[in-house]
Amino acid sequence: MYLEPVSETTVHRGQEQWRSIRTLGSLFGTAQDVTRRIGLSAVAFGRMKAIWFRRQHLQTNTMVRLYNAYVLPILTYNIGCAGLSKALEDSLDKIHRKQLRHMLGIFYPRVVSNDDLYELAHTEPISAMAKRARWRLLGHILRQPSSTPGNQAMIAYASMEDAVRHRRGAPRSCLVTTLQQDVKFTAVALKTSRNLETLRSCAVDRQKWSNICSAVV
Structure with a gap:
């Protein structure tokens, strides 16, 4: 069966091959790199679930230091070089808050505002860090x-x-x-x-x- 080769004009915006090329630990495509980093951070966060489950025996500062050492760097690596759109910033902030809430044991029906959450964890939104x-x-x-x-x-x-x-x-x-x-x-x-x-x-x-x-x- 003959397949017609795909020309460059058929490649949609945002799907170019160069976006998936990795250099210095980051993908050229910002959206692709953010998606990859969110996945990697979720894996790193999951590996520390034994620590998060023992949160009642640990001080908040200790858990925050562990999170900042092993998880946060994955989300913020080379972030100063990334041209983040508002949607990508929101995605990073969302996963950051989700992980902080899980780490601190803040689940429904307990409700904490985003500002109070950042204050409890002594941190700030990733968009501000970026x-x-x-x-x-x-x-x-x-x-x-x-x-x-x-x-x-x-x-x-x-x-x-x-x-x-x-x-x-x-x-x-x-x-x-x-x-x-x-x-x-x-x-x-x-x-x-x-x-x-x-x-x-x-x-x-x-x-x-x-x-x-x-x-x-």
């Missing part, structure tokens, strides 16, 4: 020489935006578009080469950069 990691990484890259790969990538993106200012359709989610969402309600911009150079001058002054990060996060 935002802080993104801007810490951006500042680190901007302070590096312009010849470094990270700076070259940002310069190329800004140059492309300068050349194609009126592109039609929604932009693909990536690290830059996520950073642009972060600064939507501030005076900072990240869309053109001029914006990039302004941010670079701010990053050199660590106090000024810290103020920008505080306003964003």
